[in-house]
Amino acid sequence: MTNSNKKIRKLEDSVIRLIAAGEVVEGPSSVVKELTENSIDSGAKNITIEIKNGGQDYIQVADDGEGMSTDDLLLCTNRHTTSKIFEASDLEEIHTLGFRGEFLASLAAIAKLSILTKHVNSAQAFNLQIGPIINNKFQSLSLRDLQKKQRTQGTTIEVFNLFSDIPARKSFMKSPKSDTSKIIELIHSFRLASPTVKFTLKQDRQILFQTQGVLEKQSESKNIFNGLIQVLGKDTAKNLIEIKISDKKALIEDQPWIVSGWIGKPSESRPTRQHQYFLLNGRLIKSKILSNAIEQGYGTFLARKQFPIAIIFLTGSPKNVDVNVHPAKLEVRFRDENLIFSLITELVKNTLMNQGVSFSPITYKKDELTVKNKTETINIVQKPLLRTNSEVISPKTTTASVSEMKITKDSTEALSEIVEEIYDPMVDIYDESTTKKKGGVLSMNHVIKKSAVKNLQPVAQFRNLYIIAEDPENPYNLYLIDQHAVAERIALEELLRTKGSSDEKIDRNEKSSSKREIRRQKLLVPLTVNLSPQSMDTFREVKSLLLKFGYRGEEFGTNSVLIHSLPLFFGRNRLLRHSKGKESLIQDFRNILDSVSKGLISDHSPLEVEIAKLIACKNSIKAGDYLDHDEMVRLLKKIADADFPFVCCHGRPAIFEINNKEIDKLFWR
Template sequence: MQKIKILPEEVINKIAAGEVIERPASVIKELIENSLDANAKYITIEIEDAGKKLIRVIDDGTGMSCADVRMCIQRHATSKIQEFSDLEKLQTFGFRGEALSSIVNVSKTKIVSKTDSDLTGWEINSEGGKIVSEHESPHPRGTTVEVNEIFFNTPARKKFLKSDITEQSHIIRTVEEFALVNFSVGFILKIDKKNYLTLPPVKRIDDRIIDLLGNKIYGNLIKFSEENRYIKISGFTSRLESCQASKSIQYFFVNSRPVTSRLLSQALYEAFRDSLPIGKHPMAIILVEINPKFIDVNVHPTKRIIKFSDERTVYETITWAIKKHLTKQSSPVLTIKDSSLQTEIFSKEKHPVYTIKPEQENLDYYVVKENNLQEKIDKETLEEFLVLGQIHNTYILLNTPEGLTIVDQHAANERVLYEKFLNNTSEYKIQELLIPYTMELAPHECEVLKSHIKTINLLGFETSEFGLNTIIFKSYPAILGELKHLNDFFKEFVTLLVDELLDTTKKTIEPKEKIIRSACRAAVKAHDPLSVEEMKKLIIELKKCNQPLCCPHGRPTMLRIPISELEKKFQRR
C-alpha cells in the first residue's frame, strides 16, 4: 500500500522552505530523521572522506514499498502530513517532503528498502535527480540510503565546504544530538570503515550520557525536572564548580528535535546568572516537551529554529527548574584568610597612598633601564614604576611618572608566555607529570583533537589517545612554569583549543599558533593573588615583549590614566 503522496498545492504554498543541503552533516541529519520517523530501533551511519565521498545510513524501520521508493525522491512527497492543520499535531521530524529530493538532486544516490509485507526489496539509483536504474534487490526490513559524491554537479557549492576535520566534526555533533535524546535507539557511526561510536539502546538517558559523553561529564551534572499543564522541562546542567570555558557541551531539544534557540539559551544563563564564573559556561542537556500546537517548527528550512506561542512561560519554567536544583547544591568550603594585619604605604610627602598586606611593605620605586627601546613611547609607561598593589586578585596598580597604570595580570601573563613560546628556537623543554592526567571528551571534541596530537606534542606536551574518547597527558611545556591547578589547566586548554580549531573565522591562523594561544590562556588565572616580587617580575617581562600592549587574542594588557585626567576628574583643574 502506498503511503507517500504529493502534498496538495495549497499546503505546499504554506510550508515550502526551499530545503538546501549545505554540507554532509545536513544529509545525515535528514536521513537520521527519516529513520527515526520510520520507528527504527538501530541506525548505522557510515561516512568516507568526511562525507564528501560517501554517506550511508542503514535502519531497521518500517521500510518502503516499491511505489513509495519511487515516490520518495519527488519534491513535496511525504507520508507525514496531508493537510496544513496536521502541523498542530505533528509527531514526526520531517513533514515538508523536500529533504530527500534535495539530497538526490546534488548527489549520486542509491535507495534500497523493504517492508514486512514485501517478499523482496526495491532499489532505485539516481544521478543529479534523474533515475538511472531501478530493480528488485534483496534487503532486510528497513531502508538503506547511500549518497555518493555530494555536490558532484554543483562545484560552486562544493567549493564552500570546510576542511575534512571541520565537516567530520559537524557530522559527529549531529549524531551526538540525535543519539542523546533518542536513547532507546541503537546508533553506530563508522568513519572511513572504522567503528567510531557504538551506542546500544538503553532505557534511561543517564546511561546514554555515560556511553556518549563519559562518566566524568555525567558525574558533574545535576538532573532536574519541572512540569505544568502547558510544558514539561527536564534535563541536566553542570554543577556550579564544573562549568567550562566554552559552550561545546550544550544541547537543546524540543519534542526530541535538536534545536538552536536563543530563548532556551537565555533561560539557561539566567538560571546561572548569580553564580556563573566570568568566562565560564554551563554544560546543559535541556529537553522540552510541549503540545505541537503551541510551537511553530516551520520557521526555518533546517527546522532547527522554532517559535513558541508563549515564550514567557517557557523561559520562566526553564529558569525556575534549573535554579531550584542549583540551590540544592551543598555550598563549597570557603577558606578564610586572616587579613586583619595591614600596612599603609606613604609617598615621599608622607601621604597615605594604598593599604596593603604586610608582605608588601617597604616598597620603593623600581626603575628599569634598557637601551634601544623598540617601542619607546608605549614602553615609557613602564620605565619607572611603583607597585601600589593588586585589586580583586586580577589588576595590578602601578604608580608611574605619568599617573596611574592598571595592568590586567591575566592578559599580561598571557602575552609574556605567548612570546616565550614564539621566541623559543630549540626543542621545547617539558615538565613531566608524576601522575598522568586523563580526560574524557565528547566524541566531536576528541575527533578534532586527535588530528592535531602530533603538533601538540611538538610544543612540549606528551599526549595520546587513551581508550574511547579519552586522551592522556604525561607532560606539559616547561615554558608555562609551575602550574598550581593542573586539572583546571588541562580542562581549559582542551576546551579552548577545540573552539579555536573549529572556529572557521580564524582559517588564516596556523594550528600551531592556536595551540600556543590556548595553552597560554589556560595557564594563567585571573584571580591568583600575587606577591610584590611576582608583580614586579611580570611587569619587567611584559616590558620586554615585542607587543606589550595586548594579549595574543587582542585584549589590552594595560590602561593608563594620566595625572592630568585624575586632576580633571577631581576638579583640581
C-alpha cells in the same frame, strides 16, 4: 539585464530544486542529520551510518524501520512529497522529525542517490538510483526505474559525491576531518534524543562507535547518561547536576512543559555553547531563548565568556511549539516564550542554590592546560596532587607517582608555574588570559551543603589569601576559603539586596542602617576622577545605578567626575578603616567604568548586576590583605548568612571542603 528587458518566467523544476537544495543541504553532516531523522521517523531500532572522507565522497544510512512500498519509493524524491503530514492543520501539531517533504528531493538534485528499501508488508526489496540533476531530468518515475534486490526490512540510502557536480558549492566544503567530527557530535546528540535506538557510526568500514540502544523505559536515562559520558568525558559527566520539575508540580501549576536533564556545575563551564543540548520532544534543536534562560539562571555564578553545560529535555504538547520556522528544522518557536524562559531560569537557579556547589581539590586535567613547557609538565599534571575520590591510594602507588614525576629542576619550576597560573587569585580577574585558562581545571567530587558552612571558625590565615577554617561541631572537615572570593560574593549579595534610591536624604542620614539601602560614606572633600571620553559616556549611562549602589558622582568639566560619596558595605567598611589610599579609591572607580565601557563584563546578567559585581569586587577584602582573628570571624559569620557563598562573582570557587579521610590518606593513616 536592464529593466526594459525584465520578464518574469517560471523557473525550471531543476533550478527550483537546486535553490531548495542550497537551503537544506548544507554539507555532509546535514545529510547525515536528515537521513537519520528519516530513519528514526520510520520506527527504526538500529541505524548504521557509514561515511567516507568525512561524508564528502560517500554517506550511507541504513535502518530497520518500516521501509517504503514501491509507490512511496517512486514518490519520495519528488518535491513536497511526505508521508508525515496531510493537510495544513497537521502543521500545528507535528509528531515526527520530518514533515517538509523536501529533503530527498533536494539531495537528489545535488548528488547521486541509491535508495534500497523493503517495506514491512512486502516480500521483495527494491532499489532506485537517481540524481544528480545534471544527469537526470527527473521525469516521473515508473516501476521500470526500480530494480529488484534482496534486503531485510528497512531502508538503505547511499549518497555519492556530494556537490561534485556543483562546483560553486564544492569549493566551500570544509575539511573532511571537521565534517567527521561534526557527524560524531551529531550522532552523540541523536543518541541523547533517541536513547532506545542503537546507532553505529562507521568510517571507511571501521566502526567509530556504537551505542547501546535500550528497550526498557527504566534504562533510558542510564543510557542517556552513558551518552553524556561519551560526549562530555567521564569527569565532567560525573559532575553534572540533575534537574527536574516534579510531575506533581507540573500538574498543579498546569505547566505545559515537563523539563528534565542535567546542568554542569558553574566551574565546569566552557568557552562556547557547544555543550548545550536541547531536546524538544525528541527533536534536537538550537535555541537562543533556552541558552539565555539557562545562563540567566546561573547569573553571577558564571565567568565572563563562559557558557554552562546543559542537557535539557522538554516534553510537552507539539501544539505549544512551531517547528516550521527553519528549513533545517533546527530552530523552533515556542508559543509562550516568556513562560518557558522563566520556567527554565527558575529551575536552573533553584537547582544550583539547593544543591550547594562543590569544588573539591584537586585533579589536574592535562588537556585543559596551556603551558609553554608542555613535555616537561604533562608528566606531572597527569598525577593528582591530592586525591579526594574514594579510591584508596596505597603507599605503593604514591611512591610510584612520585618517582614518575621526574622532579628535575625544570619540571618543578614548570609545576610551580602552572599552580601559580591557576591559583593565584591576585591575578586580575578581568585579564583575558586567566579567564580562558580557568574553566574546568578543577574537578569537583563532592558537594558542600550550605548547612556545612553555618558555623565555621578560623584556624589561621595562609599567605594573606586563604582562611583555614573548621567547624567545632563537625571536626571531620577542613575548610579552605579564598578570602577575596567569598568577601566579593557576600558584598555582591548585599548590593543586590538593595533597593534603588536616588533620594538625597540618605546622604544626610548616614547612620540609618536600613537593610534595604546601601549606606554611603560621605566624603568631606570630593574625589576628582579623570576619565576617558568613552568612560565618561558610560558614567552618564550608569550614573543612577552607581548611585543605587552607593557611589554619588557628578559630572565636573568635560572629562572628569566628582565623587561625593562611596558605598559602605561589608568589606568596604574595613577598607576605609585601614584608610585605603585616595589614589586607589580613584583607581577603583575608574576601573569600574573602564570595564563597562570596554565591554569587559559578562553578558550573562543585566547591566545592573554587572555593575554590582564590579563594585563588589573592587571594594571587598582583597587577596593579600592581612586579616586578624576578629576579621576572620566576621567574614566567616557572613558566610553563614550568605545565600550562595561557594563561588565568587565570576564563577571562581570560593570554598573547599576537605574531609579528614582525605587528609589521613595523604599520611597513609
